[in-house]
Amino acid sequence: MSLFTSKRKPAHSDVITITDVAERIPNLIKKLPHVAHGLILANDSRPNKPTGFGVEFEKATRSNPYGIALYYKDTQFTYTQFNEWANRIAHYFLSQGIKKGDVITLFIENRPELLVCSLACAKVGAIAALVNCSQTGKGLTHSINLVKPKMIIVGDELTGPLKDVRSTLELSDDQFFWLADADTRKPNPQIKAPAGYQNLADKLTSQPRFNPPSSYEVFHQDGLFYIYTSGTTGLPKAVVFKHGRWMKGYGTFGHIMNLNKDDIMYVTLPFYHATAMVVCWSAVIAGASGLAIRRKFSAREFWSDVRRYNASAIGYVGELCRYLMDSPMDSADRKHRVTKMVGNGLRASIWHDFKKRFGVEEVFELYGSSEGNVGFSNIFNFENTVGFSPVPYAIVRYDQEKNEPILNKKGFMIKVKTGESGLLIGKITKSSPFDGYTDPEKNKATILENVFTKGDRYFNTGDLIRDLGFRHAQFVDRLGDTYRWKGENVSTTEVENCISDFPAISEAVAYGVEIPGTNGRAGMAAITPTPDSNIDYTELLTFFKGSMPAYAVPIFIRVQAQMETTGTFKYQKNNLKKEGFDPSQTSDPLLVWLPGTTCYTPITAEVFEGIQIGQYRF
The missing domain is CATH 2.30.38.10 (Luciferase; Domain 3)
Known part of the structure; x- marks a missing residue:
């Protein structure tokens, strides 16, 4: 494909020409030294050159030793403090025989312990398996056993789901480590690990604080993370994310944002996903800037947190932006210093209005997948595009x-x-x-x-x-059997398997449908009840909530006497998707889980109209 397409503007108003790009060049030139340096790093694939996450974090520490690396609640960590904490963990890993290529599973919510353990793994060349904190039951068992970890580190907040599956895990008792839901930089005699766990904080007292030599024994092709993605075959897939791939993100996305030591990025996205862990954090490290994190996203607290931390940039996914746009207008909407944002999924319908309302000047929309080899980045700051590749x-x-x-x-x-x-x-x-x-x-x-x-x-x-x-x-x-809802990829096969475990259902087909004014596709399931069954839809919803992550629970239900299949016995999803949850398109009973309710209720013409006009906030 030639870069030089027709100079005349095509009929599509959002099609981009060389003239459009030329008009943006002056702004890009201002960032050129930082961008050029990043591109050199991104494209340096020498197999024996020390590289990656640990090396670059140590460089940022030397560059800004007393600058704040991380903000969390009322706690701050300088680059030196955070780096030394990671070093102590890394030295403990090495003392336990952990070596390059070994896997350590991390099952911790968004807090400093997740980030510091990830960095420690990188410094010894171990692969951090970043398990989705919403995982439970069979999915959690699968995700942990799949990568054959040498140890698992769990945050106290997630010991419940892990306890439910512990007997199914292929790990011995001495491989379970625990971190209190508190400041764990120093051991606390008042805090005891639950039975069956070793308190990782207690193991660090005598560990040295200097950078381990192993940081410089990590190369381009060495594994860094396992990031889990829902595919078309059911249970989560573990994607290999190498240090060389991290360097590409760091060199491109990280340097294009052009952050500096005075910048702070506020991120509420889950750090078990690449958008937060790789894109957002690497942009911060590239500028030796500050990172402010929150355990879970809150639309109500978002901008007050931004002001609290004096953030100048934010990380986002499309659904987050929609929630912020749906919040009531406030005179303080622009009373902050955020001018840049990086992420993916910002809808064209709110792109311009979001920038205008909140005073954002640059949207670094990007496209990429944890497993893919192609990525786009909006380096020219056009609207309604994932950018240039x-x-x-x-x-x-x-x-x-x-x-x-x-x-x-x-x-x-x-x-x-x-x-x-x-x-x-x-x-x-x-x-x-x-x-x-x-x-x-x-x-x-x-x-x-x-x-x-x-x-x-x-x-x-x-x-x-x-x-x-x-x-x-x-x-x-x-396309295919995966759809995206609430910022998460949902596997229809996995949802169908969960639904089929409900005794009164004989067959189930899951798919995504669009709800006006929302991002992605909401889950819908066509079900066939077993003969003579009488489904309690309150009980059904309770069952779904206990069997799958909240974002995977079907919003809509269609009850069919018999499933339509092809000649090769594949379910016909196209017609189901086309008819959606519109009661005028089918005589099959349709139900919806309306926001704030605890059961599925019938979709009448009035309910359908309410959904169409945005009466309900899904």
Whole structure:
């Protein structure tokens, strides 16, 4: 694809031309030294050069030793304090025989202990398995056993879910470590670990504070994180995230934001996801800036926290922005110093209004997946785009009815035209490799071969993307059996498996449907009750809440006497998605879990109309 498309503005008002880009160059030039340095780091793939998260954090510490690295509640940590804390943990890991490539599972909510343990793992070359804090039951067991950890560190706030599955974990009793839900930098004789756990804080007293030599024995291809993503095959998949990949994010997203020692970024996103852990934190480290975190997002407290920490930047996902826009207008909406934000999923419908209302000048929208090899970043600060990508990719025509790419007469895929939408695929090359999952079979399922020529290989992102021209794109939707709700990818297979465990249901099909005014797609399930059953829908909702994370619980239910299938016995989801939860489209009973209620209730014409006009805040 040529970078130099037509200079004449196409009919689509949001299509980007070389002229549009040229107009943004002067602003980019101001950041050029920092950006250029970042790009050098991002593209340095020398196999034996010490690199990665630990090395760069130590550089930031030398650059700003007494600057505040982390704010949490009323606690502050300088770069030196935080780095020395991580060093003590790293030295303890080494004393226990932890070596490069070993896995340590972290099951801790958003607090300093999660971040410092992640950094400690990076310093010894261990891989931190960042388990989703919403995981319970079978999903939690699977996520932990899948990566075969040498130890697990759990925060006191999550001992309940872990206790429920402990007997199913492939770990011995001496591999369970615990951290109190308190300041754990120093041992506290008044705080005792629960039975069956070792208190990690007690192990650090005699550990040295200097940087371990192992930081400089970590290289480009060494593993850094396992980040879990919901796929189309049910239970979570563990994605290998290497130090070299972290350096790409650090060098691009991190340096493009151009933060400095006076900047503070406020982040309430979960740090078991790459947006917070990699994108937001790496941008902070790149500027030796401050990071302010909160345990869980609160729309009511968001801007007061921003003012409390004097933040100048924020991390976001689209749903967070919608909640902030839905909050009542306030005279203090612009009484802060936030001018930059980084994240993904900001809806075109609120993009401009969000910037105007809250005084944000630059939106560093990005696109990428934990497992993928293609990424976009809004370096030119256009509106309604995931930005620009320098890596080789293509957007190809896709038949959504058949769920497959459209091929030409020679059997090759067809690129879409500027302004059109299609499937995004990333070319697998030496400079843009596909690191993949822990399961080789799942890797095969995501690799497309002989796409445009014999022998070429591409990663299938599973995302519908619109080509805006000049290597810019706009996210449209997820394809296949995964949808996104509340900032989380939801596996329909996993939801269907949970639903089928309910005794009165014989079959279930899960899919995502759009609710006007919300981000992503809300969960909907078509169910077939067992013969002669009488489902209690209050009991059903209670069961769902106990069986799956809150974001995966279906908002809508459709009750069918029999499921429609294809000739090969696959469920026909396209018609279900098309009819959605509109009672005028089907005679099947439809139910909804309305906000603030404790059971599913029937969808009448009046309820449907209320949902359409935004009467209910999902």
